[in-house]
Amino acid sequence: MSDPTIAERHDTIDLSLRYLGLGHPTEVDADDQGRIKLDALATALDQVPEGAPIIVCLQAGNVHSGAFDSFEPAIELARRRGAWVHVDGAFGLWAAASPSLAPLAAGLSGADSWATDAHKTLNVPYDCGIAIVADPRAMRSTFGVHTDYLISDETGVGDPSEKVPELSRRARGVPVWAALRSLGRAGVVDLVDRLVRNARSIAEGLNAIEGAEVLNDVVYTQVCVAFESDERTREVTQRIIADGATWMSGSRWRGRDIVRVSVSNWTTDDDDVRLSIEAVQRAAAR
Helix, strand or coil: CCCCCCCCCCCCHHHHHHCCCCCCCCCCEEECCCCEEHHHHHHHHHHCCCCCCCCEEECCCCCCCCCCCCCCHHHHHHCCCCCCEEEECHHHHHHHHHHCCHHCCCCCCHHHHEEEEEEHHCCCCCCCCHHHHHHHHHHHHHHCCCCCCCCCCCCCCCCCCEEEEEEECCHHHHHHHHHHHHHHHHHHHHHHHHHHHHHHHHHHHHHHCCCCCCCCCCCCCEEEEEECHHHHHHHHHHHHHCCCCCCCEEEECCCCCHHHEEEECCCHHHHHHHHHHHHHHHHHCC
C-alpha cells in the first residue's frame, strides 16, 4: 500500500505514463494537505542522472483537499535541472481567473504545459478537457501530421491536426467557447468564487455535526469529512447516497475513509448548501 503522505497525485498521471511506456513515476513526499514538499522535490531531482529527461508534475487543486502546490519555488527547482513542468489543474486551474483566489495559482504561468477540465467548472458536457502547451513548436513536433489528401491550413490560424493526436473528432471546443462567451470574464469569476464560498459553507456546517471532522483546509472547492472510524464513515456515506438529497462520494485520503465533497454545479445555491448539510445530519443520526 502506498504511503498516504506520498500518493497525492491523480491516477491519470500513472495512466499517462503507462500509455507512453515510461513506467511508474518517482513519488515525491507531500505535506498533510497534499502539497509537494520542496525539499523532497529537490532531493528527487538530485537523484536523476545528469542529462536524463525529467517531467515534474505539479497540482492546482488536489483531488481530495483542493490544495495547490507552491509553483514558483517548485518550478525554479525543476528549471535548474532542465525539467519539463506540467500542471494538473483539472478544476483548480480556474482559480487563476479570480482576483481573490489568484494567490493560490501564483507562479503557475512559469510551467510548460497545463491541463484542466471544462466539464468540472464550466459545467459543459464530458469529453471537454483542455490541454495547453506554452511552446507551439513542441506541440507541432509531437502531434503534427501532413498528408497529400488532407487540406492544410493556409490562413495562419493554425492547423487542428498539429494540436491533438486525433484526426477525426467532434468540435469539443464549441460548448467550451459557448460557455465562456455566455459568462464572460466577470461571469467566470463569479462562478468560481461562488463554488468556493459554497464549499466553505458546507465545511462549516459539517464541522458542527457531532462526530464529524473536516480533515482539509478548505481553500478551494473540495471538502473531506470523516467520522469516528472508517466503518462509521462508510456507513454515513451509504446513508447519504441512499437518502438522495445530495451527492457526496466515498473515498480514501491519508489512510482514512472519507466523505468527499466536490462543489462544481453552477446551480448550487444557499438552499442547496443547507439541504446538503441536513442530509449529512440525517445520515449521521444514530
